[in-house]
Amino acid sequence: MSKPKIVVLGAGYAGMMTTKRLMQKLRPEEAELVLVNKHNYHYQTTWLHQVAAGTVNQNQARMMISDVINPNRVNLIYDEVVDVKKDENRVLLKNSEITYDYLVISLGFETNTFGIKGMEKNAFSITDIESSRMIREHIEYQFAKYSTDKNPKDEDLAILVGGGGFTGIEFVGELAEKVPELCKKYDIDRNKVRIINVEAAPRVLPGFDDELVSYAKRSLEERGVEFMEGAKINECKKNSFVIGDDNEEIKAGTIVWTGGVTGNSILSKAGFEITKGKVTVNGDMRAPGEENIFILGDCAWVMNEAEGKPFPPTAQAAMQHADTCANNLQALLHREPMNKFVFDDKGTVASLGETDAMGTVFNDNKLYGKPAVSMKKVIDNRYLFLLGGPKLILKKGKLRML
Numbered sequence: 001m002s003k004p005k006i007v008v009l010g011a012g013y014a015g016m017m018t019t020k021r022l023m024q025k026l027r028p029e030e031a032e033l034v035l036v037n038k039h040n041y042h043y044q045t046t047w048l049h050q051v052a053a054g055t056v057n058q059n060q061a062r063m064m065i066s067d068v069i070n071p072n073r074v075n076l077i078y079d080e081v082v083d084v085k086k087d088e089n090r091v092l093l094k095n096s097e098i099t100y101d102y103l104v105i106s107l108g109f110e111t112n113t114f115g116i117k118g119m120e121k122n123a124f125s126i127t128d129i130e131s132s133r134m135i136r137e138h139i140e141y142q143f144a145k146y147s148t149d150k151n152p153k154d155e156d157l158a159i160l161v162g163g164g165g166f167t168g169i170e171f172v173g174e175l176a177e178k179v180p181e182l183c184k185k186y187d188i189d190r191n192k193v194r195i196i197n198v199e200a201a202p203r204v205l206p207g208f209d210d211e212l213v214s215y216a217k218r219s220l221e222e223r224g225v226e227f228m229e230g231a232k233i234n235e236c237k238k239n240s241f242v243i244g245d246d247n248e249e250i251k252a253g254t255i256v257w258t259g260g261v262t263g264n265s266i267l268s269k270a271g272f273e274i275t276k277g278k279v280t281v282n283g284d285m286r287a288p289g290e291e292n293i294f295i296l297g298d299c300a301w302v303m304n305e306a307e308g309k310p311f312p313p314t315a316q317a318a319m320q321h322a323d324t325c326a327n328n329l330q331a332l333l334h335r336e337p338m339n340k341f342v343f344d345d346k347g348t349v350a351s352l353g354e355t356d357a358m359g360t361v362f363n364d365n366k367l368y369g370k371p372a373v374s375m376k377k378v379i380d381n382r383y384l385f386l387l388g389g390p391k392l393i394l395k396k397g398k399l400r401m402l
């Protein structure tokens, strides 16, 4: 009898950890494992703001998939998923197609511009390694151009960041450290460079602890970041945001949108029922009505029943989805009962550049400054440890200041 074939789509946090766990849980004769990803490398999405600012090299934020997933055990396919024919147990790839008995969809997020005029066309976004590298190169180009132009314009040096959620705040934190370095490199006065974060809500990081938000703002303002709060972006032009009721225009040479994310568009294309771009999963992480399809990470809408709203899409949650999914796939193959997903909230820590951070850990204990910086690195390194053990931490980890 042929072995059941488990196909995992997307090698991000959820897909990598599911594959890793399945390798540990299932004997080779129990199931055939396939992992499909657009690239032959895996990147840590949670480091992309650093790649975009140029404070971390893109090669530190990524690794060859075959270095951590044994290709003799898992069939690694590097191709782009274009559709899922769930009624036929088939996945269409750009260059071929594959069938499955069990499917795990962990294709991550796409940037959500909420239909804001001009945003998709005129703003960069921090979505993957390539899009982040483009931001870094564009910023450096603006500095190089300024230093050689006969009539340089200060506004070309300005960097506008739309959206003051965690991504926007972590990104301006990195910029606060990168900009002085670029100023030195290109002999430009630091005071000529504006870093502006624009947030529609009355305060950045809406819903987060007031004291921690104040701390983050103070730390960033001291390093030259400007905040425009209660400032809704109505339009993005080639070199500006149009903001607020009076349509004030703020110009910049670099414009980055960090105003929101949604699930991968493959989900709606494949005919799943969608809630705000995601699939509302059952307790066992399967798609409703689908016996053999699990949806994880940023593609999954998982309700926090206690608070009556969904859990935010985070790497922390994606890794936990992966554990539940791998357990449940093993249970399905062994004809045992499946587990319900229960989120174990370990807290949230946000970096404010290399030298500062803030957040909450374990039961809302607040952390600031150096302890928070170290905690953030512990979190990043823990993931590398789970994926590839101490060897991977030594190769790719954040070891300074631990």
Ligand code: FAD
Residues within 6 Å of the ligand: 009, 010, 011, 012, 013, 014, 015, 036, 037, 038, 039, 042, 043, 045, 046, 047, 048, 049, 079, 080, 081, 082, 106, 107, 108, 109, 126, 128, 167, 170, 264, 266, 296, 297, 298, 299, 313, 314, 315, 316, 317, 318, 349
């Ligand atoms: P991802 O990790 O994004 O992986 C998706 C994978 O699918 C990628 O490898 C991608 O290349 C692949 N893929 C996509 N489309 C296709 C296709 N069509 N065909 C083939 N492959 C495809 N969360 C935290 O918990 N802590 C943090 O500190 C944190 N920081 C963040 C910082 C930034 C800048 C950003 C953007 C997000 C951050 N998050 C953080 C959120 C976190 O990164 C996501 O929730 C997490 O990456 C979701 O994991 P995932 O596996 O669903 O998707």
Ligand code: NAD
Residues within 6 Å of the ligand: 114, 116, 162, 163, 164, 165, 166, 167, 168, 170, 198, 199, 200, 201, 204, 205, 206, 231, 232, 233, 234, 258, 259, 260, 261, 312, 313, 314, 348, 349, 350, 351
């Ligand atoms: P987000 O949705 O959390 O934040 C987007 C922000 O943009 C919001 O504050 C929103 O009010 C603002 N916004 C939306 N439309 C706007 C407009 N027209 N004008 C001005 N502002 C506008 O998105 P994100 O920051 O990309 O985060 C995505 C997910 O990743 C979240 O779940 C977040 O928790 C997670 N994340 C976590 C960390 C961390 O734990 N350190 C870091 C980054 C991201």
